[in-house]
Amino acid sequence: MPEFFNTVAPADAVAVLKCRLDRRLHSEPIPAVDSLHRVTSALVISTEELPSFARSSMDGYSVRAQDTYGASESLPALLTVVGDVPTGQQSSVSLRIGEAAVAYTGGMLAQGADAVVMIERTLTVDENTIEVTSPVAPGENVVQVSEDVELGDVVLPSAHRIRSQDVGGMLALGITEVEVVRKPRVAIISTGDELVMPDETPKPGQVRDINSYTIAARVTECGAVPVNYDLVPDNFEAQLAVAQRAFDSADVLIFSAGSSLSSRDMTIDVLNRLGEPGALVHGISIKPGKPTIVGIAKGKPLFGLPGNPVSAVVVFDLVVRPIIHLVSGLTESPVWPPVMAILSRDVPSVAGREDHIPVRLHRENGVLCAEPVFGKSNLIFTLVNSDGMMAIPMDDGGRYAGEQVEVRLHGGP
């Protein structure tokens, strides 16, 4: 298999595509309340001030700060309560020297007031009189106009994945619609004479197609839309026809090919027919996952994933996911922080390739331990029975039991 002699590192495979991607993103306006996890396609700018009026941040009394100067428990300031400003209403009370008005958290200050005294710092003398037992400075316990956001402020940057508080932030400013990047469509084509649908009973020699569903679920997790196509046999014309149809309507094309050499060769031929430059990377220097094809045509990324379930997932996480993030409008690929764990047994590795090993996490005397799940990469249950993956870098001979290792949990943003 000469095409797999010159393998490249996962990061290089990503770089090869990155510089050739069609970066014209399609955007669409959507309601801000439905925008969680979508990616902004432009700056979001405030057209209002927040808050739009000076608000009390405490329950108590709005006052003229200078009327409280020098006040103490032994020598309190006496103030006359001339009214209150109910929450949600415009103040109809105006303070003169020595006057106060009842203030509620979130409510407007009385006119003429420049501070709020917390109720805990006051004593009620009679119906209309209070004692203030400590002074307040101007602005104390008050949220000033535009203290949260000023007119013209950048509310959200462009290429930003919207979080729950960002939804709140937009709505606070009356921004009920936001321009986001259209979710990329990721076409997934499973090929192989041995495959049958999951609801069929395989005959001897046949197996159910599972990779396309595992990959589709992972595509969903990174915020894109998977589009699964019908199973295609190992027939060049049939595969090319499906690939061309999928390529026209998708933003990313994934071939989940059979595992045999002939099957991979066919994938390369099909991808090369979709446009220039076609297949660019034949083989990635990782284990498992080496027999991977990476290419691009007309600015759309193309992938031929290995047929083994573990390999397909490793390559998806390291190579496909970062590209989907870019096509989604992000400028960087977000990752979950790794978990640190103590390796429970030696894991040998061969220099010159990155090894990725499924591990199971458990606690021993409060210490998080990672137990490698050794299993062939054609067994889906080595993945099902693991909590995450650990990597051994390319120039490394392995890891010893007792060493601290980084574990990437399954799933991810």
Place this chain on the structure above:
Amino acid sequence: MPEFFNTVAPADAVAVLKCRLDRRLHSEPIPAVDSLHRVTSALVISTEELPSFARSSMDGYSVRAQDTYGASESLPALLTVVGDVPTGQQSSVSLRIGEAAVAYTGGMLAQGADAVVMIERTLTVDENTIEVTSPVAPGENVVQVSEDVELGDVVLPSAHRIRSQDVGGMLALGITEVEVVRKPRVAIISTGDELVMPDETPKPGQVRDINSYTIAARVTECGAVPVNYDLVPDNFEAQLAVAQRAFDSADVLIFSAGSSLSSRDMTIDVLNRLGEPGALVHGISIKPGKPTIVGIAKGKPLFGLPGNPVSAVVVFDLVVRPIIHLVSGLTESPVWPPVMAILSRDVPSVAGREDHIPVRLHRENGVLCAEPVFGKSNLIFTLVNSDGMMAIPMDDGGRYAGEQVEVRLHGGP
């Protein structure tokens, strides 16, 4: 505010509810392909063996291992190729002594074969003859029947959140339907005379309701279904009517109350009318987030969240989210691993309460640094402008610049 004198720690507030929760979960069957992130309500058991036939894990030749014993590059074993077993088909070839059949990755072995020789370890002599240059042991390069899963194996445990590879694992076994816990419905009721809808223009003294949308987005992130109710003014009868309606159809009830004392008192009265025991915790020993109400009625958890946006989110993450996870059928609340970062400036804290401070992350000379975003908890943009939260434990006086701190990224499982 006497009811907030006896505050409890966040973990204790969770514990108070946990032992009183109605743990009868409703389950429903759904298609396995749509089950990503759902929680299993029962064991998933295999009714098949996987693989169901001995498969080659390499391209090469299926052989009788003993025919290769002693083979080397200088003294190869000569074998006669008597046919091939196309991928996806039952073997029609049967091997006798000294015979081999072409094998494809994923394909069936020829009858009588017990191992596969990789193509790289063979040389073609003529159309029907190969040289094998190294020996194989019985079972080498073969995935045996039931090597991945045996009949009766536990495929997925109960109370397990389904991951992408679990979808593949089920489908591999023909399990196309899975019993999962019905997603909990979380009713969110916003109260306060000062609130208007996000698409309205607030009059002086009014503000837009935002907490209920921020919280709804966070509810969605943890896999439950948020149900937002219309805004309710600070009127006991009106609030009780909405609360009772919501309580009947929801699994969890969240009041996002106004921030004033009177508003909180009303929330407590309303929650106490929903059933026994009603409000149990009045105040949590965290900053921000102290004025939180936690209760339960008829086994359904009830929350009165603080009105300040930052407080509401902190309390949601520490108290509400773990409870939603339990109501979702999980036995433990999953959390993202924290990010470790170097604090860029001193952060003082008061012993006796947990402090939660929004931080912004950036890299300085390759080192991840956390810059505290100081801001009042009634400003939503202290959250929008941060990447995560750092906590200072209850018995701690603060953290110094240069110390390593844990940062919980916003969002979460």
